[in-house]
Every structure is written in structure tokens, then in C-alpha cells.
Amino acid sequence: MNEEIRKTTGSSKEDAALVRAVQKGDKAAFDGLVLKHKDKIFNLVYWFLGDYQEANDCAQDTFIKVFKSINKFRFESAFSTWLYRIAMNTCKNRLKSSAFRWRRRTVPLGNPEGSGDTNPCFEIRDNAPSPVNQLEKKERRLLIQKAIYSLPEAQKRVVVLRDIQGLPYEEIADITGLNLGTVKSRLSRARLALRNRLKGRI
């Protein structure tokens, strides 16, 4: 998954060009940015919030914020870094909101609401999936999702950015605003905590 994310990310130069076009008023360029980064951002917020519908709303809000503040982007960092930063802040605010907390009490984690349209769309990597394998995978995913969700926010952030999104330490430091040593130590503690929660279940 990490390799796929890196491929779909594209070059930062391509992003910069699109951003400049959007800043000049090109709405189609904005659509291009959305289409290029939507899955990456959606995946990030999904594993962070632990709910598909919440992730959908949060991801949409992230891109809307990007559009509204596109003129503030100074090209001092990569567009993706800036985009991730906005996504993390949007997730953080959403976690604090009372609506989210109320919803978390009523809707269990990993149980998508509504009809089949809101079911998460997972890529099936196994070429010859058996029903047993699929069920096992689904169960394991659910376990991991709950374990990640239960981590403290600071640890959750670094684990998702590093182990799920596959970002390098330096970019994680840039996105979170932490220094490199803190990112490494936090990641070490997060992995240990996650391992302990999942001990014997995988």
C-alpha cells in the first residue's frame, strides 16, 4: 500500500503547477488536485477517525479548506505536506466535536451506517480470495482499526502517517511540527502499544 500511495502522489512539481493554476482561478486545476490526492487523504482520515462516514465528511472539508486558503500557500513546502497538515488539523477538530463524540457512542467502530453505499471500499490484493480469507481479513482489519483508534492521539498520528501512509520521518516531522527525535520515540512507543493491544489476536 505504501508503494501505491507513493506512485499516486506524483511529483511535487506537478502539484505546484496545479496549485498555481488554482491560484489564478482555474477551477479545473483544483479538480485535478482533488482527484490526485483524494484517496491518500481519505485513507489517512479513515484510519484516524475509525469511521467511513466521518472520514468522508472530514476529507471533503479538508479539500474545501484547501480551496479557500489556496492563496495562502507559499510553496515553502511540498503541497502534499501542506495538504496533510490541513487534513490532520481537520481530523483533530472533528475528534473534539460533540457531534462526533455523540455519534461514537451510538455507532460502533468499524460498522458503517446506512446502506451498502457507505461501506468502505477496500482494494482486494489477493488474486484468489477465498471467502474464509476475506472474512479473516475483514476481522483483522477491524481489530487493527480498533487498536489504532484506541491509541493516544499523538501516537495515533505518527503510526498512521508512518506505517499506514508510508511517509518518511522528515515529512512526518514537517507535518506534525515535531522534531525528528520526538517522531522516532513516539513511533517506537506507538508500535509497542499497538503490539500489546493486538497480542495473540493476529
Next chain:
Amino acid sequence: MECARIKGHLSEYIDGTLDAQTRVSVEDHVSTCSNCKAELASLSALVEELGALETVKAPADFLEKIHEKMEPRTNFYRILRKLFVPFHIKIPLELAAAATMVILVVSVLDIQQAGKQVTQIPDVATFERFDREPEAFHEVPAFRESVKRPAPVFDPTIVRPSGSEPVVLARKGLAKSVQPDFEREPEPMAPAIGKAVSKPPVWTGLSIELALLLKTDVSGRGDERGAALEAMPPVESDLAADEEEKTYIASFKKKAMKQQAGTVSGIKREDLKEESRSLLPQTLRGSALKDDSKPSLAYSYREDSLSRVKHVIQSLGGRILSVKNELQKERPQSLDAEIPFENYELFCEKLGRLGTLSPSPPELRNKGQETVRIQINLIFSE
């Protein structure tokens, strides 16, 4: 100790971000330590598992939803949204609006009822209290047209209340005599403001009635009357009186002294009571009254007293409305005057120097009236 240090580097070792020296030390330790080896294995599996998780993709209409959120909302859309607001939001809002309306209606009704109470006319009971208290001043008409018989407002024989029955009866008689002899028109009832309160009645009338027992000289001798006049302490206003007033005062005194000294012959004997005659100087007692047109000593005394009272009134900017005489005896009985309200206290002070006021002048509250009407019943001690 070594295991703890190595465990701290395992995460970076998995990511391949350790420096060469640290990486070698970790590998050497792990090869010899089973615990750290197991720890490394479990962490590596976890990281691998996390890396293998499927990507959760955005829905197909993701971009379309973003466009919808970013588009400006038209009035029609806004109306639609308002109409189809979810019930769990709509109902509480409507309830809140209904509750607000109820509160407003109740408040308006409350204010209207309060306004009605203010304009309500009180019943007679609130005015009956005035009549029940005999010692309070009654509201008398501003001007008394005529007096059929004298009302003894002040009786010197009933001076000191001792609580005995005769005194009580005298008091009642006194109270009764204060009331006017003729019927008066019922006073218009003033609207009561607020609820009836059991407070003592407050004098707010514009006219009062006083009795003045006019002073005479202590010995009763007429020849010393001039001295009594001279000895009379000057009132403050007299000191500040203008020239005209001073001239009047001086001539008044001169006249009184003249009468005492040289015009005794003009006094009518029949106008004097026996006691007054006995007070006359010896030289004058046997004098025949030759000139009946000239006033008697007693008559002069009464006229002087009246003049003094008149002067007091006029000096304070007041005016004399009428002077009533006793029908049979042709002597001044009472005087109706009107003085400025602001000079009322000074007027009472000046009047007090001329005689004894009874009852004591009441304190008046300024209700905006400009003048006070006073009826002074003159009582001569002869």
C-alpha cells in the same frame, strides 16, 4: 540494561534508519538474546501487517460532493433546506418560538393590568380616615363666604389638656368648632396611586385657619403701649425693609404714641370696659369725651393690631382678601389673606410676635402651590 537499550532501537532498526554502529550493536545483541529477538520479530510483523492494509478509497461522488458544498446557495435552495429541516432540529425551534410568544403575550397582559390599577378611583373608606381624626387639620374651603356665628377656635380656659373628661369634651368641642358652619361642596377625589396604605393623613390643603390672641402690654396701661411698641424686637424683615416700609412702620408707631399721649379726649367712654378705664392714666379717667368721632383707646388697640397683622401680610408679598367684623360690636373679627407659599414660615414667625397662635401653625408640604390662604381669627384680650 542492554536489552532495554536495544529495544529502544528496534523500531528504527525495522525502518532502516539507524546509523551503522548502532545497527551492528542491535544485530549482535539480537543474535544472542532470545527475548529481544522475539520482540523484534513481533514488531516487524506488526509493521508489515500495517503496511499491508488495504487503502480505503474515497467514494465515486467525492468530487461532486465537494462542488455541492462549495457552490453558493440560492434563495430557492435555502427555502428548500428550511422547509425540510430535520424534525429533530425543527421541532425544538418551533417550540422555542411558541414559548417566546407565550411569554410576550403574558407580559403585555400584565402591563395592561398594572395600568388599569393605576387609574382606579379609590373608595370612600380612604377619605373617611380624615374625618375620624379630630385633631388633624381638616381640609377647609379656600375662602369662607360668611360666618353666621363665631366659631370659638381658641378658648383660653381650655389650654392644658390633662386627659380628664371635661378636657376631652372640650377637645371634641374644639374639634367640632373647627369645622365650617356651612355645607361645602364635596371635594373632588384625587386618584389613589397604588394600593391603599394605612398612613396618617398629610395636610396638603392650600388654606389654613389660625387664631391669633393678640398681645397687649403686660400692665394693660395704655401709656406704656408706645413703649411696648418700641420695645418690640424688630423682625428680620423689618430690618431689611425698604424705605417705604420703614416710613410706614415709623408713622405707625408715632400714631400709636400720639393716641396714647394727646388724643384721649377722643375716646368714647362707652367703648371702654370698666377694666380698660381703670387702666387709663388718672388724668384721663375723668375726662369727658367731647369728640365722639375720635376712636377710643380700645378701638385704637384693635385697629392697630389689625394694621400690624395687615402689615405683616403685605410685607411678605401677600394680599388681604377680606376683613370680617363682628356684626354687633363692629370690631375686626377675622382676616382672610393670601401669602406666597415660600413666605409661609416667616409669616408664622412674624405673626407669633404679635400674639399667640393657636393652634400652632402646621407644617405645609410644597405640592407645587404658589400661595397659601390663611384665615386669621383675631382675639383681643380685653
